[in-house]
Amino acid sequence: MRRxxxxxxxxxxxxxxxxxxxxxPTIHAxxxxxxxxxxxxxxxxxxxxxxxxxxxxxxxxxxxxxxAGKLKVVTMGPTEMGNPFLLLIITSPANHKNxxxxxxxxxxxxxxxxxxxxxxxxxxxxxxxxxxxxMSMHATEIGGAQMSPELVYDLLTRQDAEAQRILDxxxxxxxxxxxxxxxxxxxxxxxxxxxxxxxGSNPPWLYNKYIGHDNNRDALTMNMKESQYVGRLLFTEWKxxxxxxxxHMGGYGARIFFPPYAEPVRPLADPLVWREAAWYGGxxxxxxxxxxxxxxxxxxxxxxxxxFGFHWITPFHNIAGMLTESASARLATPLYIDPSQxxxxxxxxxxxxxxxxNFPNPWPGGWWTLRGIVDRQKVGAWGLLxxxxxxxxxxxxxxxxxxxxxTDRGAKGRPAAYAISAxxxxxxxxxxxxNALLAQGIEVMQSARGFTTSDGAIxxxxxxxxxxxxxxxxxxxxxxxxTHYPDNEWTRQADGTPIRPYDMAQDVLSDFMxxxxxxxxxAVKGDFARVTAPIVPAGKVAKGLAGYVIDGRSNDAFKAMNxxxxxxxxxxxxxxxxxxxxxxxxxxPASAPEGVLAEIAKTIGTDFNPLKAEPKPAHDLKRMRxxxxxxxxxxxxxxGWTRWVFEQFAFQFKNVYDAEIKKGNLNLSYDVFIFxxxxxxxxxxxxxxxxxxxxxxxxxxxxxxxxxxxxxYRSGIGNxxxxxxxxxxxxxxxxxxxxxxTDFAITKLGLPVRNVxxxxxxxxxxxxxxxxxxxxxxxxxxxxxxxxxxxVLFHYSAAFDVVAxxxxxxxxxxxxxxxxxxERSGWLNGEKYIAGKTAMASIGYGLGKVVLIGFRTQxxxxxxxxxxxxxxxxxxxxxxxxxxxxx
Numbered sequence: 018m019r020r021x022x023x024x025x026x027x028x029x030x031x032x033x034x035x036x037x038x039x040x041x042p043t044i045h046a047x048x049x050x051x052x053x054x055x056x057x058x059x060x061x062x063x064x065x066x067x068x069x070x071x072x073x074x075x076x077x078x079x080x081x082x083x084x085a086g087k088l089k090v091v092t093m094g095p096t097e098m099g100n101p102f103l104l105l106i107i108t109s110p111a112n113h114k115n116x117x118x119x120x121x122x123x124x125x126x127x128x129x130x131x132x133x134x135x136x137x138x139x140x141x142x143x144x145x146x147x148x149x150x151x152m153s154m155h156a157t158e159i160g161g162a163q164m165s166p167e168l169v170y171d172l173l174t175r176q177d178a179e180a181q182r183i184l185d186x187x188x189x190x191x192x193x194x195x196x197x198x199x200x201x202x203x204x205x206x207x208x209x210x211x212x213x214x215x216x217g218s219n220p221p222w223l224y225n226k227y228i229g230h231d232n233n234r235d236a237l238t239m240n241m242k243e244s245q246y247v248g249r250l251l252f253t254e255w256k257x258x259x260x261x262x263x264x265h266m267g268g269y270g271a272r273i274f275f276p277p278y279a280e281p282v283r284p285l286a287d288p289l290v291w292r293e294a295a296w297y298g299g300x301x302x303x304x305x306x307x308x309x310x311x312x313x314x315x316x317x318x319x320x321x322x323x324x325f326g327f328h329w330i331t332p333f334h335n336i337a338g339m340l341t342e343s344a345s346a347r348l349a350t351p352l353y354i355d356p357s358q359x360x361x362x363x364x365x366x367x368x369x370x371x372x373x374x375n376f377p378n379p380w381p382g383g384w385w386t387l388r389g390i391v392d393r394q395k396v397g398a399w400g401l402l403x404x405x406x407x408x409x410x411x412x413x414x415x416x417x418x419x420x421x422x423x424t425d426r427g428a429k430g431r432p433a434a435y436a437i438s439a440x441x442x443x444x445x446x447x448x449x450x451x452n453a454l455l456a457q458g459i460e461v462m463q464s465a466r467g468f469t470t471s472d473g474a475i476x477x478x479x480x481x482x483x484x485x486x487x488x489x490x491x492x493x494x495x496x497x498x499x500t501h502y503p504d505n506e507w508t509r510q511a512d513g514t515p516i517r518p519y520d521m522a523q524d525v526l527s528d529f530m531x532x533x534x535x536x537x538x539x540a541v542k543g544d545f546a547r548v549t550a551p552i553v554p555a556g557k558v559a560k561g562l563a564g565y566v567i568d569g570r571s572n573d574a575f576k577a578m579n580x581x582x583x584x585x586x587x588x589x590x591x592x593x594x595x596x597x598x599x600x601x602x603x604x605x606p607a608s609a610p611e612g613v614l615a616e617i618a619k620t621i622g623t624d625f626n627p628l629k630a631e632p633k634p635a636h637d638l639k640r641m642r643x644x645x646x647x648x649x650x651x652x653x654x655x656x657g658w659t660r661w662v663f664e665q666f667a668f669q670f671k672n673v674y675d676a677e678i679k680k681g682n683l684n685l686s687y688d689v690f691i692f693x694x695x696x697x698x699x700x701x702x703x704x705x706x707x708x709x710x711x712x713x714x715x716x717x718x719x720x721x722x723x724x725x726x727x728x729x730y731r732s733g734i735g736n737x738x739x740x741x742x743x744x745x746x747x748x749x750x751x752x753x754x755x756x757x758x759t760d761f762a763i764t765k766l767g768l769p770v771r772n773v774x775x776x777x778x779x780x781x782x783x784x785x786x787x788x789x790x791x792x793x794x795x796x797x798x799x800x801x802x803x804x805x806x807x808x809v810l811f812h813y814s815a816a817f818d819v820v821a822x823x824x825x826x827x828x829x830x831x832x833x834x835x836x837x838x839x840e841r842s843g844w845l846n847g848e849k850y851i852a853g854k855t856a857m858a859s860i861g862y863g864l865g866k867v868v869l870i871g872f873r874t875q876x877x878x879x880x881x882x883x884x885x886x887x888x889x890x891x892x893x894x895x896x897x898x899x900x901x902x903x904x
Contacts, residue, residue, distance in 0.1 A: 050083045050174050051076075053166040061167045062391030065211060067159060067349050068166070069204045070197045074101055076166055077193065084173045086110035087184060093246040097226040098198040102246050107172050107189040112145060119145050119188060120255060126417045127256040127335065128488050130424060137417055146405050146412040147257035149190040149250055150398060151327070154232055154262065156199025156224035160343050160390035161263030165193040167391065168398050183402045186409040190250060190257060195243060196232060199224035207348050214723055217347030221730035223652030227661045231654045231877055233262075233326035237496075237524060238453050240661065240878045245456075247327060252334055252458040258412050259297060259337040261401055262328040263394055266342040268352055270361025270369045272312025272380045273393040274319060274342040275301040279364040280507040282321035285491035286332040287419040287426075291321070293337035293412075301341075301400035310393050312344070312380030317365035322502070324520035324786075325495070333492035334458065335419040341397050343390040356382035364516075420488035427490030432536035434486075435497045436470065439479035441532055442804055445554060445573045445622050446881045450532050451481060452551040454496065460487050461548045468543035474535070482545055496526045497534045502787075502844035515779050515846055521786030521812070522843035528788045528808050531882020556618030560607060561627030565614065566591075568624065569601030569802040572666070572881060575888045577623045578603055579667035582640045584613045590801075592634040592895050601801025601889075604628060604635060636895045640669065643891055644687040647672035648699065649732035655694035655756065655876075662875050662884070668891060675702075679737040683745040689891055690745060694756030694873065697764060702733010739765045747863030753890045759815050759869045768860050768867060769820040769828070774850055782850045786812045787843020789872075790835040791856055799831045799859055799868065799889045808841050809856060810880050815871035817855040827861025832872075832886070857886060 056076050059066040068076075081090045091104040112119060122144040129137055152161030169191070172180060183189070194200050206220040223229035228241065235244040251260060266274065276298030282291060298315050305313045319340065323329040331338025346352045359369040359382060370379050405412055427433075441447040454461050462482040469475050485493055494500075502508070502522035509515055527534040558565070567574045569591070581588050589604040598604075605614070605625065614625050643663075647656060656672075663670050673690075677683075683690060692700060724731070734742075743766055746752050754762040763770045774782050788808045795803045809832070819828050836853045839845060860867045868890045874883045 050170065051079060053170055057166075060388070061163050062160075062386070062388035063349075064351055064386060064388070065349050067204045067207055068163060070100060070194060070200045073162065073166065073193060074103060077103060077105060077169070080169060080173060086113060087173055088169065089113060094242060096198050097242050100197040100201065102197060102243060103193055104246075104250065105169060105191040105193055107169065107184070107191060108145070108187065109184040112185070112188055116188070118143075123147055123256060123416065126413065127420050129417055129421055130487070141410075141413050141417060144413045145186060145188050146259070146409050146416070147188045147190060147255055148259045148261070148402060148405055149192070149255070149257040150261045150263065150401075151192040151195045151247060152263050153200060154195035154327075155230055155264060156196045156203045157219050157348065158263075158265035158343075158345070159200075159203060159348060160265060160387065160394050162194045162200055163387065164263075164391045164394045164398070165191065168395055169193075171399075179403055183406040186406040187402055189402060190255060192247060192250070195247065196225055198226060203348065210727070215725050215727050217350035218725035219348075219651060221649035221651060221726065221732070223654065223657050227657040228877075229652055229654045229657060231658065233328075234324055234520070234877050236327040236330045237325045237526060237877075238879050239456055248456060251327070251331060251336065252456065256334070256458075257336060258416050259293065259401060259405060260328065260331045260339065261398065262338075262340045264340055264342045265345040265390070266318070267361055268345045268385060269354065269359055270344065270363055271314035271317070271366060271376060272310075272344045272385075272389065273305070273397070274314050274317065274340075275305075275397055276339045277316050278319050278321035279317050280320060281503050281505070283323075283329075283332075283495075285494055287335060287423050287491075289415050289419050290332040290335065290337050293415065294332075294339050297337060297339065297401050297404055300404040301397040304396045304400035304403070305393060306378060308392070308396050310396060311378045313378065313393070314366055314376045316375040318342070318363035320364065320519055322518065325524040330492070333489060333495065335416070335423060335488055341394065343394060344385060346385050346387050346390065349387045351384045351386045353384050354382050358382070423488050423490050424486055427485030427487060427493075428540075430485060430490070431538050432485065432498065433540045434482060434484045434537045435493065436474075436476055436535045436537055436541075437481040437483070437527075438533065438535070439477050439481075443531060443571050445571050446530050447532050448552050448554055448622070449881065450527060450530050451548065453526060454483065455548060455551055457489070457492060457496070459483065459489055459493055462545035463548050464543050464545050466544050468541055468545075470537055470541055471539040481548070482541060482543070484540060486540070495524055498525065498536060500525055500842045504844065504846075513780055515783040515844070518785050518844070523787060525788060525842045526879065528842060529810065529876075529880045529882060531807060554622030556621065556623045556625070558611060558614045558618050558625040559627045560611070561629050562607070563628040563631045564607040565605040565609065565625040566598055566628040567603040567605065568626070569599060569603055571623065571802070572884045572888070573621045573623050574603050574802070575668075575885075575892070576621050576666040577617050578638065578892070579640075579669070580617050580620075581605065581609075581613070583667070584610070586610070586613060588638045589635045590638055590892065590895075591632045592636060592798075593632075596632060597629060598632045599802075600796055602632075604632060634895070636893065638893045641688045641891055641893060642686060643668060643670035643689045643691065644673040644683070645670055645691040645693065646678070646700070646734075647674055648695075649726075649730040650699055653693055653695055658878050659691070659693050659755075659875055662878050665878075666888070675732060675734050675738060678734045678741050681737075681741040681744060683741060684748045684750055687745070687750065689751045689753060690742070691753045692755065692758035692761060695758045695761070697761040699732075700734060700758065700761050701739065701765070702731070702735055742766070746865035746867060749864040751866055751868065751890060752862075753868045753870070753887070755870050755875075755887070756812075756814060756873055759817075759871055762867050762869060766862060766867060768862070768869075769822045770858065770860060770869065771818045771820060772815045772871075773818050773854050774816055777847070777850060779846075782847035784811050784813070784843070784845045784847075786810070787845055788841045789839050789845065789851075790841055792833050792835060794829075794831050797829055797831050797859075798894045799829075799857070799886065801889055802885045807882065809872040809874070809883055810876050811843075811845075812873050812876065814873065816851040817858060817869065817871060819855055819858055819860070824861065829859040830855050830857075831859060832857035
């Protein structure tokens with residue numbers, strides 16, 4: 018492998034923009050600073066008014082010119098759709114001139130290993146705390162992006178001691194929109210239907226190019242450009258002391274949530290992180306009460322153990338990671354709420370109309386407006402900045418304490434380290450895991466010679482070593498170590514019913530990726546070198562007498578296949594293990610242009626190994642014509658993720674909407690048709706009830722309530738579409754259904770399959786976001802390239818019984834859950850219901866087949882260890898059943 022420093026040029030260019038802006042400040046008289054109201058023509062948060070991103074960018078650039086050296090606007094790069102992604106740096110002119118030194122000081126305090134304490138004290142005395150805030154990540158949660166212009170204006174123009182203290186004592190890193198693409202979509206949608214019966218409705222598609230609401234969950238692997246920018250700010254390049262993320266919630270409970278979180282807490286963060294969050298949240302709430310703003314809740318609804326999104330992963334970076342959630346209006350349209358409708362009970366908030374310790378001033382009901390959101394969010398933002406400014410020396414020193422104490426904790430604890438062998442089932446995916454750890458700012462070491470542990474385990478040359486004696490030890494523990502969600506009085510109701518976690522029950526990235534990671538009780542001394550930049554593998558090309566073979570165990574083998582198709586190079590696939598090849602390997606003829614192969618090897622790191630003899634049996638491959646269902650009703654995040662994954666692996670496909678499906682004759686255009694994870698009712702267009710005052714877009718409960726969805730966006734394939742899908746499969750097509758969409762296939766096509774957990778109560782069976790052990794028939798073409806045993810992600814998923822009929826020979830069970838000890842990480846309540854049951858099956862239907870994948874095979878582009886189950890369904894199958902001899 019060769020290493021290339023890909024991150025350093027980005028950092029140099031980024032800092033160059035910051036420092037260049039800092040060197041020549043433009044000074045203006047205070048009276049020349051343009052107010053938001055004057056620039057936009059309305060007060061921020063005014064009824065039925067939303068400032069669009071292009072105008073917001075223009076305003077911030079104007080403020081930079083007028084801000085007397087207090088504001089620097091940095092364009093970090095383009096978004097996924099090409100819009101500018103901004104960072105605003107707000108502090109005193111003196112701090113701007115010294116910004117790079119302040120940043121370097123902070124980075125040393127954030128990882129003080131090897132620095133004498135006397136030097137630490139000198140660094141701390143010359144440092145300022147950094148605070149980062151991100152706005153409106155979820156684009157329909159518009160308050161933060163609309164509040165930010167007022168916040169920035171106040172910081173630039175207020176002359177009181179409080180504002181000056183913030184500028185002098187704090188470096189404020191503001192991302193005024195985490196999701197500019199979505200901000201534009203939502204603004205344009207709102208303005209299009211303003212004054213109509215559809216005013217205030219949400220857009221009918223995902224509010225960014227790929228992943229919609231899941232952009233928060235992208236903190237784990239940072240696949241999207243926007244996530245990468247914020248990840249650099251938080252995890253590697255700035256490492257602020259506090260991070261505050263601005264969101265909205267349902268409209269029928271508290272008006273706003275401020276920290277701290279409720280129980281359960283996720284262990285292994287430094288205690289100061291949680292103390293700081295409680296401290297800051299108390300200051301925010303106090304400021305709100307001083308301002309006469311009601312409906313403020315602390316210590317409720319949002320638990321300390323949540324998915325590893327940005328505000329929940331940051332505590333394990335030694336950052337006080339927090340979120341605020343404001344009650345939603347109808348975008349910028351007011352929402353009337355009678356007091357009797359304030360029924361949104363939550364953790365630690367049973368009655369939103371009554372006083373309680375963490376909610377002493379209930380909102381009385383009435384008209385809820387965007388301005389009410391802006392007021393509360395601005396108070397929260399200012400409260401955090403003011404608290405940090407008043408206690409700057411303490412917070413700077415706490416940065417050092419958190420890092421040093423976590424390092425010591427990791428050195429004394431067990432495990433002491435993790436070893437990642439160079440020998441893996443899919444080495445290229447192992448490299449992706451290492452690069453993901455680096456992006457989190459985790460120190461990873463590599464041994465050129467290999468190393469041996471105290472108990473005699475031998476790791477070959479090129480293996481990796483991750484010590485827990487480093488500041489991010491808690492993060493390492495959760496990304497690489499077996500994890501179990503707490504099962505106690507904080508996670509169950511009084512009657513024993515499990516309380517649903519906030520998304521996932523664990524975030525073990527190595528398990529998601531299918532990479533074997535070994536915990537080590539004792540630290541290892543060896544010849545290690547720190548991996549300082551993302552690893553870029555260099556594939557090699559070596560011709561054999563019969564051509565070339567690509568290892569089918571690698572996910573990237575499928576990308577190589579697709580790139581070869583692009584160049585009209587023929588590809589075959591091996592159907593039996595033997596003579597130096599495995600079932601699932603890809604074969605390229607000796608006549609293939611070596612220049613094409615060399616370019617592919619260089620681009621994706623795939624090896625083209627010498628093939629000694631033509632394998633038998635093997636079959637020819639052709640590019641399959643792939644269609645994937647695309648709907649409205651707010652879009653489908655799993656479809657968006659699948660679309661992104663397909664693009665990364667060079668699969669050609671087409672998004673197919675209702676109208677094309679209803680026309681029928683799908684076999685003329687497609688060989689494979691995919692339904693991403695979805696509910697049956699959403700696919701067909703059947704009405705479903707709203708949940709808690711919000712819920713599924715376009716769904717209705719009452720016939721007398723107007724439908725706020727424009728008719729052209731009322732999605733669903735209906736009976737005509739169901740019949741068209743039946744016809745497609747009966748005529749030889751392959752239908753692939755993922756997650757919840759398996760219910761659509763089972764019920765609408767009448768398959769001889771039963772979901773064994775359907776209808777069970779949570780007390781009987783409950784399994785949120787957990788990795789489970791499975792047995793795999795890797796001699797089956799749908800499991801080519803997989804190990805015989807592995808892990809899958811079960812996230813409120815399905816498990817099956819294939820019912821006996823006279824045609825059992827047409828059905829194949831590809832993956833089964835283990836017979837016992839099913840849970841690897843997470844929370845599995847009711848193992849007996851799925852032990853030994855089917856996780857993935859292929860069901861014959863007419864001349865075609867239906868592939869049912871109950872687990873989350875490509876979840877959020879993180880579960881790389883199970884990608885091949887989906888990819889294999891997109892590859893030409895052998896003409897006859899392949900040998901079941903495993904590899």
